[in-house]
Amino acid sequence: MAVRKTSHFWIHAGLISFTLLTIYPVLWVLALAFSGQQSVGLVDLPKDPSFLERARGILPWPAHVSVKNFVDVMTEQPFGRWLLNSVLVSVMTTLLGVFLACTAAYAFSRFRFPGRDSGMLAFLVSQMFPGTLMLIPLFIIIVKWLGLGNTFWGLVIVYATTAIPFCVWMLKGYFDTIPIDIEESALIDGASRQTIFLKIILPLSTPAIAITALFSFMTAWNEFILASVFLEAETMYTAPVGLRFFVGGFSSQWGFFAAGSVIVSLPVVILFLYLQKYLVSGLTAGSVK
Incomplete structure (x- = not known):
């Protein structure tokens, strides 16, 4: 003992x-x-x-x-504008990423079509490379071809593209755990595939969708390198890019940097505390019966 x-x-x-x-x-x-x-x-x-x-x-x-640093960083600095930009980009990325990930994951989980295994393997392989490796190709596509440089939409497309592979894999695994008997019963009752997906599959997949949304939001909220490359105008900066200018080679405003870091961290903490109730699995227990 x-x-x-x-x-x-x-x-x-x-x-x-x-x-x-x-x-x-x-x-x-x-x-x-x-x-x-x-x-x-x-x-x-x-x-x-x-x-x-x-x-x-x-x-x-x-x-x-x-609390002087918090007051000054929101009044004397354009940090409030940068924070609003981060909110807009993160929300649009979350909506676009979750929508595309849910539809793609459901198709990979329930349907059998040519290229299904290759598509899932391509999603997996894309996660093996660092994000900075795609910086030049993304810059050429977004800025040169699409002309979306220094715009929120260009940044949203980039963030959604980088977040979708992980989200599809996670949602596909969760959709596989939902008994197919539920869908077959709904089909017998006359429900369409769209009704089954919207009224049955998505409500049962609330935990996985919540975590997918949180991951997509955090991907856009905390990202710095891509935003610093695609955004040129100071009024378009997101919060992580704006924080960089508080600490430079000639002046270091560490108080503003720390206060801004605390403010940027709060939304993620609040979201995690709110969404953690959806982490509990087993929502489909007894659904077949």
């Missing part, structure tokens, strides 16, 4: 250590955001600091708590 307690102690100690190591940078961002200043050093140390003063200098805790 003593050996087991000792082993559990070291396991818990290791988990706590890694947890503190993970949240330490996050605490620094929060401390800098609520410090009301732009410098990284939250505590002014004396010339010859003591051990306690040095320890205080590494603690992520501001000397004075203030």
Whole structure:
């Protein structure tokens, strides 16, 4: 019993250590955001600091708590416009990505047609390459061929294209778990394929669709490289691209950067907390009966 307690102690100690190591940078961002200043050093140390003063200098805790950075970043900087741009791009990407992924995944799950296996394999292979590898082809297609450079629609098409393969694979696997007997019963009752898909399959697939929507939203909300390449006008920037200009080679506004990072993180946290109730599986249990 003593050996087991000792082993559990070291396991818990290791988990706590890694947890503190993970949240330490996050605490620094929060401390800098609520410090009301732009410098990284939250505590002014004396010339010859003591051990306690040095320890205080590494603690992520501001000397004075203030919301000045949050107010200034939303009023004195165009961050509010950038945030609205991110909302528009992310919502349009989510709607387009979920619509295309649901229809494609249902077709791959229920129908047998030439190229079905090759199509799923192509989706899988596309996930094996980094996103930056497609930067040049996407730039040629979106900017040169379609003329959608520096537009939200061009960015939405790019984001939806990169998110669809993963979403199709995830939804296809979930559609496979739904008993086909439900659809056969509906067909006997005279329901069309469209009615079955809209009134039966989609309601039963709410957990998978919710996670797919969250993934599509996060793909567009957090992406930086593609947005910085396709968007040229400052008024068109998304929030991640706008955050880059707070920290540059000549001036570093770390307080605005930290406050903006906290604001950008809030929608994703709220969405995850709201959608986590849909993670519970088993909605189809007993549906056949």
